[in-house]
Amino acid sequence: MKHTLSVLVEDEAGVLTRIAGLFARRGFNIESLAVGPAEQTGRSRITMVVPGDEQVIEQLTKQLYKLINVIKVQDITTIPCVERELMLIKVNANSASRGEIIELAQVFRARIVDISDDTLTVEVVGDPGKMVAIVQMLEKFGIKEIARTGKIALIRESGVNTEYLKVRLVS
Template sequence: MKHTLSVLVEDEAGVLTRIAGLFARRGFNIESLAVGPAEQMGISRITMVVPGDEREIEQLTKQLYKLIHVLKVQDITDVPCVERELMLIKVNGTPLTRREIIEIAQVFRARVVDLAEDSLTLEVTGDPGKMVAIVQMLQKFGIREMARTGKIALVRESGVNTEYLKTLVSRGS
């Protein structure tokens, strides 16, 4: 199972290297990693997606707490969260296919950020499922390049589980 960990660290040189080293020594792969300033000056938030069972993640959490500069580790996998990714995707686009690509982009609320004679570059923001879906739709045109930020997430203070709400809406349709 994939777990999403939110880790607050002191914004010091080498912290990310020590965390990556810990994962490497334990044989864990980091599938997604996003790092940036947190709400407090001098603190960074690391959001990572890692595969593992409950026991492995619990052990990993204990190991992270042993690292200097690690302030808080939270497994937010089963907690209602707001999750987003940013993706730039460059797609082959001729004058004949351009209209269809733009229509797909509109459905996904993506923006065209660059237009060349034979390609379009789209900016897509949303949950990880949206990223997978638009890539599948654009595959038939030929994807030239793609860059994704990795998932970032914050716990929903409202406690509303949007995944649960989606199942209610789909049953009602």
């Protein structure tokens, strides 16, 4: 199972290196990693997606807390969260396919951010499922390049679980 960890750290040189080293020494892969300033000056929030069962994640959490600059570690996998990712995707686009690609971008609430004679670059913001869906739809045109930020997430203070709502709305 994939787990989403939210790690609050002191914003100092080498913190990310120590965290990545911890994972590397134990042979764990980080599938997604996003780092940026947090709400307080001098702190950063690291959001990472890592594979593993409950026992593995519990062990990793304990190891993370042993690192000097780590303030708080949360496994937010099962907690209602707002999750977002940014992706830029460059797609082959000749004059015949350009209109269809633009329509697809509109359906996904994406933006065309660059255009050339033979390509379109699309900016997509949303949850990871949206990223997978638009990539699948654009593959038939030929994808030239993709750049993704990795998932960022914050716990929903409202406690509303949108995954639950999606299931209820579809039923």
